[in-house]
Amino acid sequence: MSRSLASWIRVPALALIVFAVLGQASAQQPATQPAPTFTGAWRTTFGDMTLTQTGADVTGSYVSAGLTGVVTGKVEGRTLTFTYKEAVAEGEGVFDLSPDGATFTGKWRVKGTQPWGQWEGQRVDPAVAAAGATFAGVWNTSFGSMRLHQDGRKVHGTYAFAGRSTITGDIDEKGVLTFKYDQPDGEKGDGQFTLSAAGGSFSGTWTTVKDGKKGGGPWTGTRIVPKPGVIWLIVLEAPWEAQLRDNEFSYGLMLRTYFARIPRVQVRHRSISDEADVRRWCGEITYLAEPVVLYFSSHGTAEGLTVGGSKPIGADVLTECIRDAGNIKLLHFGTCLVAGGDIPKKIHEGLGKGATFPISGFSQAADWAGSALVDFAYLELIFTQEMSPADAAKQVRKMMTFAGEKPVGGTIIPPTGLVVIDPPAK
Template identity: 45%
Template sequence: MRLSRNLPGIRAARVSERRFKSRSLAVAALNGFRDGLMSTRMAVLTVLAFSAAGLTARAEDKPASAPAATQPAADFSGAWETAQSRLWLSQRGAAVVGHDDQNNLIEGAVEGRKLRFSVGGGLPVGGIITLSEDGQSFSGELSSPLSDLPALALSGRRPLAARGPMTFDGLWQTKYGRMRLRTDGQKITGIYEYAGISKINGTLSGERFEFKYDQADGEKGEGVFELTTDGRAFTGTWKTETGRGGAWAGVRVEPEPGVSWLFVVEAPWEESVLSPPYSYGDMLRSFFTRDPKVRVRQRFFHDVPDLRRWCAEVPFFAEPVVLYISSHGTEQGVIVGNRMIPTKTIADCVKEADNLALLHFGACQVLAGEDTARVFAEVIPTRRFPISGFGVPVDWAGSAIVDFTYLDLMLSRGLPAAAAVEQTKQMISFARPESGGAIPGADLRLLDAGAKSGDGK
């Protein structure tokens, strides 16, 4: 389980160049912490830069931060408030894992009342904090051995502690990417985002998850996770079929209250280099900028592998997702370029996305007839998300007005999909099958969650 991916030039990099980059990036990392324990952007850029410089070591190659103690004198578990950020830490024995509110991974070990920790996957940033006698606060500093900057003071206090659910079910941030696990009795299945979309499955025994993994890069192996006492993290190990292995820890990712995502997966509309660029995704991102509770992402797809890739990443959102597939369409599926992607393929692409609040087709005719309902019922018999789209060929501008109104009712005003469809039809005449005006009817339709052939509205 290698942290650097397909970078053949890394090992040939000169030591002097590595040291120069290490010092520069350490300074950048510490400056990022001055603005708030390191923003997501700084964390991502720094990790990428370290990977490019060949500096991200495998977790199993790192020396232990500190000797483990079976009965540490201090317990750092729980939530913490600092001047810059919130932290969530979980402790098992002397080992501590956690994250901040930007989901930067924190790992360390307890010695007495001190916690020595590092931040992020291989970043040369860490610190030492000391727990107060009453266990309600800590103080210490954050620094980098590769930086000339002075250490940063770091202190925090406990809010009222909350215990997480004692289950592996849910979304986790691990050192090998985000992981979505699902429990069904004693069986656990899941995916994680390392090397593409990789699979993990196994069985539960108490608070111990014994698993096998199958990575997208061909690596296979096994391992074990154990929940921490507060249910907010797990610690564990992995081992390949050839015996190589290391530590694997994760922390639970909690959804941000009230936040939802609009994920626009869009086929290019331009027909030639002379066509000016335009897209629904650009317009929707601008439209929802006014609403801080609606987050928008846009990605383009050109073929089935593109569509599979982006749909496969939907489960890694912590909050509910409205997936908007924007393209030309027919009763059989969507069209990108001159190729048709069948509805059955689309259903297969989203079958793991159990955090979908809605799948909407911004495409002509996909909900015409009963094929879409029948196909989704075959591929996803336990489908829990509604599906919406149009029953006829639609006008580009008219469908944009219908979609903006419909999505605003759902995302910004909190209406369920069925109510949003009905109100959109009431307010906009051309959302109905017949408009009687210059813009032809779009026939906005909805298949409720679990609807089968003949159940659509």
């Protein structure tokens, strides 16, 4: 059976109406949507990038690890083929824009080499970035690691060049930070930083006058983004051995091994033999982007840490050492007596607004093994059960009779007096 062409064109009147309506609606829709371009601000594998596309031509720049790179290339379809150039390297690459223009995937390689590396990016809405942009955070800069604190338009911080250098300044109406810097080597100067559209990098300059001569140059930085979920346990420990024939033993080595099973807990163990060591390692905590539990392991008295046979390291030095960190979540003294005196209170008072974390430790002359058992249980509850220090200490005192401040009849290990001192209410 077959139908003639005439039978196919006998369309019912209702169908004709439907076709007419659909055709009219279709005519009112734009034939094509504007194709997305590479123009805009991007947060990429290698720092913040700003691109401008004019026709098929693309130009732009990015900041990665304190170095500025320039990009030039051409677009065909949604693929950008480009070259890049930095101060000490140059190469080529390809970016493929997603259909919605929100991301790109790509690759790069140094000129004259074969292996390709991965380079990806995500578009950043300039308005959103500008609204939330801040200089506060940790930066990898042309002059070493830097941590900045921002309070309104006021900015202050430290950077690692030439030791513990300081920076202070103000942000103007255009968002430019004008600052002064001061270094331990005697150099002082001025400068300006401007945040990128995405807020993940800054570009700027510095100037100084030394021995009657003016100097200066570029100063750039890339934000170090905290890794989600990661927390540091920094153990600063004085040697326990009194003489050469003594075997080596330490809390830090045990803690590092114990918490190796939990990848998100990054344990670092460093030896301290004097005040200079305490200052050095505490200073480096400042440039970690993630939260930190700082653990001192040494002999101690109510006057402070006894390290290397020198006078006790007291609250004034400890306060100065951690003042610029901003990422400490708990300060714990795995020492005798330190937490039983007024050192925790003096540290909190000395930090002022920066006193945002609790301080814990032992109020009694703790037994070495007893304090080890208490500390392992205490830190276990904090890191794996995610208890607050106060709740963790309560739980440990319930589980271990010698964790309290008073002796319990029939027990061999003397009391450690585990206490937690919260910061004063603001």
